Amino acid sequence: MTATTLAPADRTATDDYATLRTAVGAYRVTAPLVRLTGDDRLTFLDGFLAKSADYVEPDTVREVLALNADGTPFAILLHFEIGDESWLLPRTAATADELGAYLAQFEPSGVTVEVSPEGWGATAFEGPTAWSVAAAFVDFDISGLTLHAVTESTDAAPGATAHLARVGSTGEYGYLLLSDAPQAVHEAVLAAVAEQGGAEVGTDALARMQAEAGMGLYDAGFGGLTVGRADVAWMIDWNRIGEFHGSDGLVAPTESDARLTALVAPVGSRFTPGTPLTAAGRQVGTVLHQAPAANPEEELVLTLLDAPFWVPGLELTAEDEAGDARPLRTATLPRVIARSLTSKIA
Structure with missing residues (x-):
């Protein structure tokens, strides 16, 4: 299959699927972000994440599970360690209210928890040529950004704070940009994706590929x-x-x-x-x-x-x-x- 770039109104889920499988597709991340600050934030995270943060390195991202009180799964989350901050991003469905209520039950001491911090958002892009898009947002050889690593991106948008993580959900190369200028970064990603013959893709094709990769949950x-x-x-x-x-x-x-x-x-x-x-x-x-x-x-x-x-x-x-x-x-x-x-x- 050869991916083609179509106007959004003309695209189908099959078109999006072909783009993700053969080129690169971009999508806006709509799940609510959580920012944690404070020296005791890793201790706080250890209170509800099913894997310890003892050996988590700075500037990395990992996938973790949080449970309900009865031991059933609450959500799968991405946990980012960036500088002096921790960030959480749900992989499974969780609203901002649900996340806020879940985290509030642990009464954090010495930790500030912000659900959906104002001005912040994320855009992701995945596909076999996604690395060529990511290369436009760093000033080093993109092959040096290993899986689950995070780096500052100074080229995502003028004046923006942006962090580029190599993390995906489809089994293809995947990257995510976390930024305080989400609209500008999203537009920059779409422009870079179009240059590589890709396009913005919808949720159906993305969900299908996630299921095929073993991430149907x-x-x-x-x-x-x-x-x-x-x-x-x-x-x-x-x-x-x-x-x-x-x-x-x-x-x-x-x-x-x-x-x-x-x-x-x-x-x-x-x-x-x-x-x-x-x-x-x-x-x-x-x-x-x-x-x-x-x-x-x-x-x-x-x-x-x-x-x-x-x-x-x-x-x-x-x-x-x-x-x-x-x-x-x-x-x-x-x-x-x-x-x-x-x-x-x-």
Whole structure:
């Protein structure tokens, strides 16, 4: 496929998907930012993040999990350490009010918490040529910005404070610009993306690629799943049970538990959440979420499957929205081999 730059009104989710897979797509980050300041901010973060901040380096970003009091997942967050500040950015759905209420329950001492700090915002861009866009915003060889590193960007917009992080959500090269001049930086990114044959992309194509990369929860949410059922137990530091919010309610998953599983189905199949999945007439799971139909080759469905049916390559059946029985097959993730895996940063 060859990506083409179209006027926004002419673009479809399939166009956006092709752009993200073959070139570079930009999008505005709409999730609420949180800024933390104060010498005790890392201690504060350790009170509710499921992995310790003991070994977090300055000018880095990591993905972390926060739990509810009962041990169920609250949100997946990006945690940035930039200078004397910590920043949080939700990956899963969380409003500013929800974040504010969640953080307020910990009564921070010596830490200032600002939810949606005025004037700040973020723009991201991803794709196999995203590095060539990022190169326009730094004064060094962009290959020197390693995954999960953050650097100051003096070229994003005149007079703006901007931080460029190498972090993505699609399996392709990804970068994010955090700035106090978000509109100017967003326009600068769009101009740089257009020069590389890319375009601004919508949420459907982005959500589809995230699901294919194994990050479908970003769009689907947790829907009341436990840590084990959501298959995010790897984000827990099990040696810190009792040390962070909600950890006392955790139960380590076992091989006999039901698990979040990706299935593929024929193009055009649409399934309602809650639809039963069957094997030889026996119900073995439930449809949770269907990724947007941006990939023209197949549909991707997230399900909760009983053990041992979450293994790859099994043929299952579900009734689609039209009432027809449709075949589905359990699949491994990532579903698509990212072009960035074989496309080097020049």
